[in-house]
Amino acid sequence: MILYTLQDNGYIDFSEKIKMYPTEKFNMYVNITNRCNCNCTFCLRHLKEDHKLWLKDGEPSVEEIKQAFLNAPMDNVKEIVICGFGEPTIRLDDLIKVLKFIREKYPQMKVRMNTNGLSDLEFGKSTAPMFEGLLNTISISLNESTAQKYLDVTRSRFGIKSYNAMLEFASQCKKYIPNVVVTIVDIIGEAEIAACKKVCEQYGLNLRIRKYEKN
Numbered sequence: 001m002i003l004y005t006l007q008d009n010g011y012i013d014f015s016e017k018i019k020m021y022p023t024e025k026f027n028m029y030v031n032i033t034n035r036c037n038c039n040c041t042f043c044l045r046h047l048k049e050d051h052k053l054w055l056k057d058g059e060p061s062v063e064e065i066k067q068a069f070l071n072a073p074m075d076n077v078k079e080i081v082i083c084g085f086g087e088p089t090i091r092l093d094d095l096i097k098v099l100k101f102i103r104e105k106y107p108q109m110k111v112r113m114n115t116n117g118l119s120d121l122e123f124g125k126s127t128a129p130m131f132e133g134l135l136n137t138i139s140i141s142l143n144e145s146t147a148q149k150y151l152d153v154t155r156s157r158f159g160i161k162s163y164n165a166m167l168e169f170a171s172q173c174k175k176y177i178p179n180v181v182v183t184i185v186d187i188i189g190e191a192e193i194a195a196c197k198k199v200c201e202q203y204g205l206n207l208r209i210r211k212y213e214k215n
């Protein structure tokens with residue numbers, strides 16, 4: 001499923017949902033890859049083929065993604081959310097092509113991307129400037145308050161330097177994207193939440209505390 005939305009605590013093809021609710025608007029989630037450079041302890045990708053969002057036929061091409069948008073009921077979209085089942089920036093060049101297509105075709109559409117914020121490490125360069133003018137919001141997973149705790153949870157393939165690289169990427173994004181938020185989930189405990197707030201103050205980042213969802 002490339003374009004989907006939420007339904008009964010699960011996922012449904014976006015067009016199928018609109019057949020049920022033709023006059024309403026929903027967030028449209030965009031899934032372009034199963035891959036990721038992390039291996040988070042809580043990641044749904046561990047379910048692989050057993051999960052509805054696993055791209056069983058492999059990654060869709062840029063043309064296939066564009067066609068999926070062209071076939072979709074875009075008048076019913078509240079916000080486009082690039083999230084992927086895996087990490088969307090793993091396909092950075094393809095992702096930028098898709099974002100440019102969205103901006104050109106649907107210029108008024110609000111576009112958000114959820115990311116682990118490790119694209120600088122993945123591609124060995126500063127990647128934040130590539131998103132200039134293409135995103136309204138970027139949501140970056142902060143997860144924890146220290147580099148070691150972050151690594152314990154994400155098991156990033158880049159090791160201990162991942163946390164600082166993610167924070168640096170988030171700081172850079174403020175120059176190019178109007179709304180930059182970093183996120184944690186509410187199950188990490190009060191002390192850890194307070195420590196994350198301090199990190200955000202230090203880096204001048206907005207923190208969003210998300211409710212933990214199992215699926």
Ligand code: SF4
Pocket residue numbers: 036037038039040042043044045085086087116154
């Ligand atoms: S960063 Fe996201 S996609 Fe990657 S392993 Fe962690 S939860 Fe899964």
